[in-house]
Amino acid sequence: MKKTLFSMASILLLSITSNAQEVEFEEYDLDNGLHVILHQDNNAPVVTTAVMYHVGGKDREDGQTGFAHFFEHLLFEGTENIENGKWFEMVSSNGGTNNANTSQDRTYYYEVFPSNNLELGLWMESERMLHPIIKQGGVDTQNEVVKEERRLRYDNSPYGQFLFAISEQLFQNHPYKDPNVGYMEDLDAASLEDFKAYFDKYYKPSNAALVVAGDIDIAETKKMIEDYFGPIPSGPKLERTYPTEAPITEAKRTQFYDSNIQVPAILTAYRTPGYGDRDTYVLNMISSYLSDGKSSKLYKKMVDEQKQALQIGAINLEQEDYGMYIIYGLPLGENTLEGLLEGMETEIAALRDNLISESDFQKLQNKAESNFVNSNASVEGIASTLATNYMLYDDTNLINTEIDIYRSITREEIKEVANKYLKPNQRVEVEYLPKKEDK
The missing domain is CATH 3.30.830.10 (Metalloenzyme, LuxS/M16 peptidase-like)
Structure with a gap:
């Protein structure tokens, strides 16, 4: 009897996945190199606007670790047209939610809005990309935020350094050997010019992908994307190489x-x-x-x-x-x-x-x-x-x-x-x- 039930469950699951609706999308590049992906789903009046930058913890120079994670926080400080400290208030007052996260390989920012606020989401992400305010005051504020996060999630959390304990042994040369959050002494030692140079290098259209998914009209969305992101300069070509690791042959x-x-x-x-x-x-x-x-x-x-x-x-x-x-x-x-x-x-x-x-x-x-x-x-x-x-x-x-x-x-x-x-x-x-x- 158990075998019969197991087989029936397997057949049912296979039937569901075999007939699962394909996720339709359209993708293209703007002239400045920004890759755009659009997914239309008009079943609910919500839309997600998201930008993924191809920059993470591994993108660093010696003595300058943790910059990508730091920018995950810093780029919520404000822009030339969004007052300092008002980003989250602007999102929530318009019925939305937002967040960001950073891995060793990429940084991801996103907003979820009622679909009638699609243009707001696109404008905010274009503001973040085009002209964020990177000043010493914001750097100092976010430095304390990152330190507190490190204390709570890593330094003072039971087993919080599991991953670092492993990565520093698995990697001798590749930057994966360092924690994604970086070392606090590196952030303390960094100058304002170091942070500005890092932004200019990595946070540009040709190193990013924009995704708009949800209750959208494709033609209208394309026009708004061109209006808000099209004028952003592409920036210089990004060259990157990472050290390789020799095989592990002895425990x-x-x-x-x-x-x-x-x-x-x-x-x-x-x-x-x-x-x-x-x-x-x-x-x-x-x-x-x-x-x-x-x-x-x-x-x-x-x-x-x-x-x-x-x-x-x-x-x-x-x-x-x-x-x-x-x-x-x-x-x-x-x-x-x-x-x-x-x-x-x-x-x-x-x-x-x-x-x-x-x-x-x-x-x-x-x-x-x-x-x-x-x-x-x-x-x-x-x-x-x-x-x-x-x-x-x-x-x-x-x-x-x-x-x-x-x-x-x-x-x-x-x-x-x-x-x-x-x-x-x-x-x-x-x-x-x-x-x-x-x-």
């Missing part, structure tokens, strides 16, 4: 201390390919197999059955140049970090040595189908996906075709990729420990 063990924790953790990480590589999709499926839900292999064995771990997980962290495949665990009771590491390796070794079962493979396919449907469930989500697919994958239409990649992955491929990237000699191991008391 490296290190320790990292965090004064905010009482329970230690063991972290293992492997360097993996960047966005768009087929193997990254396989690694996503491996993460789902190992730790997505209570029936996943790591959770069921080490948390549920053997009571070894308080928490366990596997994450495929995708990035543009290199990815990071991370497995972590917190021991339960008297269990040791070494015991957790052995348990993790046992499950990874099983992936390297054997094909996963047909039933487990079908569950992975079903999860991929479900995630695909959910990712396109809102106009706001569609806007983000369109921008990301264009900027980091160089294929905007992945919003419609990415599921076909997951459908084409085989059990044999999962085994092959595990052998390619997840070997003991290709990883770093970090003991994440409570900080010792100073005597």
Whole structure:
């Protein structure tokens, strides 16, 4: 009976995804290089205006880390036509919401407005791009904001430096070795001219994508975009190169201390390919197999059955140049970090040595189908996906075709990729420990 129900659920999910409406969009470039993506959905009177800049934490010089994240905050200060401190008030008073976020590879700003305020959203983003106010007062204010964010989210948050503890070991040359938020001493030392030069270099039409999604008229929207963004100068051509990393051929063990924790953790990480590589999709499926839900292999064995771990997980962290495949665990009771590491390796070794079962493979396919449907469930989500697919994958239409990649992955491929990237000699191991008391 269970098999029958499982098969019926699989057929139903396949039917839903097979008939899911394709996300239609139009894309083109302005003369200044700004890439524009339009998606019309008139089902609800809302519209998302979003700009993604191809600049993130990795875009820095030595001694000038954290600038992209800093600008995520600074570019809300105001412009020549938006009074200092009035950005959020202007959005909310017109029925909208807005936010921004920065990764190592890109920065994303967006507003969600009632559709009759589309022009306002476009004007505000063009203001941000064309002539923001970058003055010492705003720099000083946002410097304190960033410091407080770092204290809350990283320095004083339990396990808040997990990612940095790994990245500084996985990367010796590439700027991924430094935290996205940067080092506070770099921001303190930066001059106003340093910040202005950074803006002039990266925040320009030819290094950005504009997405407008929702209740729009295409022709009217194109005219407004041309009016507001067309006159913005393209700026000089951007040249960038990033150092490469030699393959990891021998396991490296290190320790990292965090004064905010009482329970230690063991972290293992492997360097993996960047966005768009087929193997990254396989690694996503491996993460789902190992730790997505209570029936996943790591959770069921080490948390549920053997009571070894308080928490366990596997994450495929995708990035543009290199990815990071991370497995972590917190021991339960008297269990040791070494015991957790052995348990993790046992499950990874099983992936390297054997094909996963047909039933487990079908569950992975079903999860991929479900995630695909959910990712396109809102106009706001569609806007983000369109921008990301264009900027980091160089294929905007992945919003419609990415599921076909997951459908084409085989059990044999999962085994092959595990052998390619997840070997003991290709990883770093970090003991994440409570900080010792100073005597």
